[in-house]
Amino acid sequence: MMVLKNFVSACFMALFLFLIQCKDKDLSPISLTVQGDFMHLKNENIHLIFDDLMYCKVEFEVDGYVQSMNHSTRTGSNPVPPHFIILDDIAYKHFRISSHEFENIEDADFGSGKRLTLNGSDSAIERSLVIEMYELYPDVALSWCTYTNRTGKDLKINGVFYNYYRLDRKLTNQEASSCDFRYLQPLNKKWGETWTNVGVTDTINEDFIIPGSGSNRSGIPFIDVWGPEMGMAVFHVEGIPRFHHIALKAGEEGTVDMGFKGLPEDSYGQLPEVLHSGASFTTWKSAVCTHHHDFFMAGRRFGQFLDGALKKEGRSGLPEEYPDQAYEPYWKTWGMNSLNGTGEFTIQEVKGKMDSLADYGFTAIMLDDGWFDMLGRWDPDPGKFSGEQALIDFVQEAHKTQWGQHKNKSFKVYLWFDLLGTNTAEGLEHLLVRNGDGSLYRSRQAKYTFCPSSSQFLSFARDTLLEKIIHQWDVDGLYTDWEDQNPLPCFAENHHHPYLSESVENNYLAFKTMHEKIMGSKPENGWTGMCACASVHDPYQYPYYLLGDASDPTSNKQVRWRTRWIKALRGPTAPAGDGYVDKMNYNNIAGEPAMSVATGSVITSLRWNVEELGGADHARKWMKLYFSEKLYRGEYLGLYDIEYHKPEGYVIRKGDGSVYYAFFDEKAFDKEVELRGLLRDVEYEAIEYDTGTRKGKVVGTDPMFHIASKPGNDQGEQVFYYVLKCIPL
Known part of the structure; x- marks a missing residue:
């Protein structure tokens, strides 16, 4: 009995010492390490590696695998640090670090995190660069700068650049060309060509004005550039609209420059024109996000940080629920x-x-x-x-x-x-x-x-x-x-x-x-x-x-992609209208109600001539499925890359654990696909929910599944699709 008592006491003492050690140990996934001239600021999925002049390499880590798509070099005729300023036509880019601070932070909207402040100077211009990472958002880094003029004279502000990066696809795939990316910048360039997802070329030279000049030239302070291996997005974290530019242009040796720039002359007073001697100027908050697949996750992060930024300005945040x-x-x-x-x-x-x-x-x-x-x-x-x-x-x-x-x-x-x-x-x-x-x-x-x-x-x-x-x-x-x-x-x-x-x-x-x-x-x-x-x-x-x-889409892809953007930014259960299911003379969509229902859109119609929608039986079937499956209320998940994965895959998870899939393409398909989003140790019954055909069982540990497309309505562009629901057993 005495031996047992001593054993129990020893166990309690060991547990007590362990808890004391845990209390004293920083368990945050966010860390800072200094190795020579380099500082490594890391969260679970995003790493920022700064050199002694505050140039930065952004890395993306998933399951221990680390990759990067941006150049951090400070050599060459036009080096690109993530933050710099042009004063009196002189670009100040080389801010040598003189000190730094690393501290815990707690934010009412974003939760627990860490803040790194890098202090340095370039000639007589001082800069404090502040970077914040949060535990709830392991793939995002917020940042802003404060510049102070110590030259003894007033300096004209020509431009301010922030979260500005030089991208190179060769860093993730040596066989690809440096500019071989896709990008999304939701901007109104021309009726019928807005919100589009397009390829980057070696001659691209875009200068998006945000929020634009009214009348179909508004835009969103967000841009995402990605390839099959990874993507990087930058977005504002401001609860107030700001006049600025988003640059996307061909850089040195076929690379692509992406980032924000502010020009005082077209900011309507939001940016100062002069940095007076002894005065300081602070840039707007923005963020960089690393991710897999297309723009969905980065758009979701933008929506989450926009929600917090709005609340900090005393405004309403994005709705969490809808009636x-x-x-x-x-x-x-x-x-x-x-x-x-x-x-x-x-x-x-x-x-x-x-x-x-x-x-x-x-x-x-x-x-x-x-x-x-x-x-x-x-x-x-x-x-x-x-x-x-x-x-x-x-x-x-x-x-x-x-x-x-x-x-x-x-x-x-x-x-x-x-x-x-x-x-x-x-x-x-x-x-x-x-x-x-x-x-x-x-x-x-x-x-x-x-x-x-x-x-x-x-x-x-x-x-x-x-x-x-x-x-x-x-x-x-x-x-x-x-x-x-x-x-x-x-x-x-x-x-x-x-x-x-x-x-x-x-x-x-x-x-x-x-x-x-x-x-x-x-x-x-x-x-x-x-x-x-x-x-x-x-x-x-x-x-x-x-x-x-979805605002007057002109193609089948626009129907699906605009809905995806709305679900990303406003939230995965937000109501997103399909932009009208009907084929009109000014669009080329298929008039296929399956495309609206299966992607979680709200059905809207300009005509509802069922003979133009695949016939009365087809239209009635999909309207019944709209109400019975209620996919518009489900959680929209961005688990496939709608640009690089063919056919395009869409996933919606419902509250009972059921997972719904929809696949679309302009060509017929017959192939095996991975059913993403299934719980690993759960068995599901797979049902083609448009016909009720039972397709057997599938488990999360073996999610490969054979799909064969059906032709959809073809009033405009032809569309082929396949839909499936997996019900947990």
Whole structure:
């Protein structure tokens, strides 16, 4: 007995000493080691290796395998450190480290992490470079710089470069050319060519302006460049829109330069023009992310850090959950009478289609462009309605439970809307954006643009326009469209902007006002959506609408890729409209509802002519699957590379552990694929869920599975697909 007591006491003492050691030991995965002139800052998946002049090599580690796709050399005619500044036409790049600090940090939004501060100087310009890594985000490093002028004279700021890297595919594949990458920069370059995923060439010279100059030139402060082996993305970590450039251009010997640059002359006062003697200047926060596969994971990280950055500015973060009505399919009038799209329709024609739409499962009717008489005034078109009461009567009739074959369905009613656009200035001039010379700013689609941060306009929108539409007419939701959602800074003196960029920085206020008015009035039925007429959506408006639409895709790939981007940035369960399932004369999509349902999109339609959608049986089958499988509510996972893996693979995981797969290509396929995302020690039953065909069992330890495509609808580009669900046993 005494021996047993002594043994138990020894065990307790050993456990006590172990816990004391654990308490004193730093268990964080983030570490700093100094080896000669090099500092190694490491998290689980991203490493930053700094030399004594703060040049940096970025490494990506997974399962012990480390690789890099950027050059950190400081030799050559134009070396590229990740951070540098040009003052009085002199580039300051070689900041020799004089001291450093490494400390623990705790952030309310990002959690536990470490901060490394590198202090150094180049001539009489001092710099403190701050890098933060967080345990919850093992593949991201945040950074910013503070420059101090010790020259004794004022210096003009020509440009500021940050998270700027020279990329070379040969570093990960010696057989490839140096520029052999794909990239995604969500920017509005040209209608029909936005959000696209394109290849890099040895002559590329892109200079993306963010947030652009309004009217279909908005953009997102994010760019991702990747190959089959790895990718690198850079993005802003700012809760306020900033005027800057994203560079992507051919560098030395076929390499590719990528990163941010700020130019004071086109920053509208956000960047200082002069660094005064003895003064300091701090750059904006940005991040670099390393990853496997395509842009999805980097986009997800951007969304997570944007959420935190918004909250730090006292703004709403990205929604964590969405109400049921955000996922309900809607039909709109734009294509009902023409494959070109038109505002020509009659209310009798709309009513004549509503029984059929109800039977297919649509729950909302949207009166598209053409329902009103004047943009900005928003009164009913007298050619379609005899007056306001006629519109109210239609809304009330749609709300009644009287539609469908069994007269047991009702509809919500949405209206097409351009929140910031107006085609008349009469009586509204005091609310409009003005140029520097005092003239009215002319937009691309609407003639003029309301100032989004003017208190006078916000009151007019809330108490006049929205009060009429939502309260008096009882409309359920508004769909913001056209390219007027990102105007340039406003110079109107009567708006009393405290600084030049204020109207852009607070652009979100207009959308916040609309969203809160609608959802406050109709929490169970209210709805807000964003299209912006093929334009990329402003991420700073994201918290203030329910559905982000894929915005007029012109190809099958755009349908799938834009949905992927929305799910990455807004969140894996965010409602993402499919950009309209229908083939139109101005797009080349297949008109295949399987592509919408299987990728987790919200079904939306311009026509819903089922003969153009593979036939009535095909359309009805996929609408039933839309509601029975509820993939739009599932967790969208980015486990395949949609550029380098063929066929394109999509994975959605549901709360019960079921994993859904969809594969698409423009050519027929018959091959074995790896079913990614299965739990290793779990057995699943595999079912082709579009036919109910049981395909046997599959286990996570042996996830290889044979798939053979089916031809989809071919109104436009041909699409082939295969869908599968794996149910855990």
